[in-house]
Amino acid sequence: xxxxxxxxxxxxxxxxxxxxxxxxxxxxxxxxxxxxxxxxxxxxxxxxxxxxxxxxxxxxxxxxxxxxxxxxxxxxxxxxxxxxxxxxxxxxxxxxxxxxxxxxxxxxxxxxxxxxxxxxxxxxxxxxxxxxxxxxxxxxxxxxxxxxxxxxxxxxxxxxxxxxxxxxxxxxxxxxxxxxxxxxxxxxxxxxxxxxxxxxxxxxxxxxxxxxxxxxxxxxxxxxxxxxxxxxxxxxxxxxxxxxxxxxxxxxxxxxxxxxxxxxxxxxxxxxxxxxxxxxxxxxxxxxxxxxxxxxxxxxxxxxxxx
Ligand code: PMP
Numbered sequence: 423x424x425x426x427x428x429x430x431x432x433x434x435x436x437x438x439x440x441x442x443x444x445x446x447x448x449x450x451x452x453x454x455x456x457x458x459x460x461x462x463x464x465x466x467x468x469x470x471x472x473x474x475x476x477x478x479x480x481x482x483x484x485x486x487x488x489x490x491x492x493x494x495x496x497x498x499x500x501x502x503x504x505x506x507x508x509x510x511x512x513x514x515x516x517x518x519x520x521x522x523x524x525x526x527x528x529x530x531x532x533x534x535x536x537x538x539x540x541x542x543x544x545x546x547x548x549x550x551x552x553x554x555x556x557x558x559x560x561x562x563x564x565x566x567x568x569x570x571x572x573x574x575x576x577x578x579x580x581x582x583x584x585x586x587x588x589x590x591x592x593x594x595x596x597x598x599x600x601x602x603x604x605x606x607x608x609x610x611x612x613x614x615x616x617x618x619x620x621x622x623x624x625x626x627x628x629x630x631x632x633x634x635x636x637x638x639x640x641x642x643x644x645x646x647x648x649x650x651x652x653x654x655x656x657x658x659x660x661x662x663x664x665x666x667x668x669x670x671x672x673x674x675x676x677x678x679x680x681x682x683x684x685x686x687x688x689x690x691x692x693x694x695x696x697x698x699x700x701x702x703x704x705x706x707x708x709x710x711x712x713x714x715x716x717x718x719x720x721x722x723x724x725x726x727x728x729x
Contacts, residue, residue, distance in 0.1 A: 423544055428509040430502045430541040433494075435509050441540060448535045449522030453582020456484035457520040459616075459677045460503070462543070462723065464513040465711035470720035471507070471517070472677075472709045473640050474500060480640065481519055484578040485537075492521055493537055500721070506541050507723045516546035516678065522581065549616070549678035550601060555702070558685030558694045559600035561614070561674075563663055564590035568604040568612035568635040576635045587615035601674065603666070603687065606635045611661040617674035617682070618642040621665050622697045628665070631658040641675040641705075644719070648704050651715060654697060671695035673702070681705045 429441035449455040458481045462471045478496045485492045494502065503517055524538040548555045569576055569586045576583065590602035594615075603619065604612045611630055613619050618639040620629045627649050630636055649656045666672055672684040672692055681702035683694040707713040711720050 423546075426510040426512065426515075426542075426544050428506060429543075430506040432538055432540070433502075435505060441542070443538065444525040446525050446528055447522065447538075448524065448526070448528065448532055449538075449581065451528065452523075452530060452532075453580070453585065454488065454490075454532050455520055455522030455581035456481060456488060456490065457518060457579055457581060460517040460519070461677050461709065462507055462512075462515050462517060463710045463720075465720060465722075467711065467722055468725065469507060469513055469723040470711060471503060471723060472721075473644070473719050474503060474721040476640050476643075477677075478503075478519070480579060480638070481521065484580060485521060487575040487578040488580060490521065490523070490532070490537055492539065494539055499539075499541075502541055504723050506543050508725050510543055512543065512545055514545060515543045518542045520581070546678065548680065548682075549676070550674075550682045554600060555680060555682050556694075558683040558692075559674075560598075560686045561601045561603050561672075561684050561688075562594045562597055562599040563666075563688055564593055564602040564604050566590045566593065566602075566604060567607045570607055570635055571633070577632070577638055579637060591615040605663065609662060610634050611663065611666065612636050613639075614674045614676070614679075617676035617679045620645065620673050620675065621661055621669045622671035622673075622695060623665070623669050625654065625697075627654050627656045627697065628659055628661060629656070630661055634660060639676060641677055641680070644708070645675050645681065645701055645705065648701055648708065648715065649697075652700055652704060666690075671698045673698040675705075680709075 428435040521539045523532040523535040526535040594602035666687045683698045
């Protein structure tokens with residue numbers, strides 16, 4: 423993580439080094455937080471945040487699922503994201519809003535604790551590597567199962583749930599792979615440790631439906647729209663591991679990973695195919711405003727501070 427100048431914290435822009443929390447913070451002990459990962463891209467009309475409102479709406483939905491009351495509206499958080507980008511003066515950056523139960527009581531119940539909110543921004547390149555984004559990564563099906571819907575609400579992007587992802591990606595890296603694929607306890611394909619997954623076979627693109635313990639990814643939604651606009655059929659359905667091994671192409675997507683092909687799954691070679699390449703290239707054009715496709719998704723940044 424590269425240091426930048428300012429972090430937005432509880433309504434103010436503070437110096438990077440001053441954005442601190444107490445060790446008694448509830449969220450630190452119990453993973454009681456929600457967060458977002460958002461990208462701001464350089465466009466011909468200046469920096470633009472891709473689908474900012476959708477991300478902040480999901481942050482609010484995640485908080486509701488934890489019965490956490492966010493002290494800032496979507497509109498206020500949009501302004502805060504704008505301010506932190508303007509203050510740091512970066513043409514492209516990753517934005518990490520986080521809300522968590524703060525310092526007060528240390529019982530497991532969060533009642534009585536404040537909700538702290540911060541937004542960090544810093545430059546972050548391709549999450550799975552530029553080489554991986556071009557030529558594909560090697561994924562391994564994890565021995566860790568995806569957290570089920572009655573364990574933690576998986577549609578919430580909650581901090582605590584990421585222990586599940588962390589264990590899976592550690593296992594995959596230790597075994598010499600680049601990323602993990604998690605299955606549900608019923609053996610259905612769920613997602614990557616930080617990405618949704620798509621499978622291409624005989625010209626049809628399939629992705630697990632929302633009941634399969636996945637995060638409702640914003641990139642997943644963008645990719646479905648792009649694939650549709652490019653003339654491909656996209657279906658949401660249950661997938662099993664055989665579908666991965668028999669696929670013509672498999673790719674992952676997420677805000678951080680963008681669109682990244684899978685070169686192999688469990689050592690079964692897949693290669694990078696034309697459908698994935700077309701969607702990846704169109705996605706990368708779209709986020710930088712180089713496509714005529716859905717300019718409403720680009721939310722331009724005002725480079726003067728609001729306050
Ligand atoms: N699944 C998981 C588990 C994730 O962590 C992410 C990253 N937020 C995604 C999918 C992709 O979501 P998005 O496209 O909204 O970034």
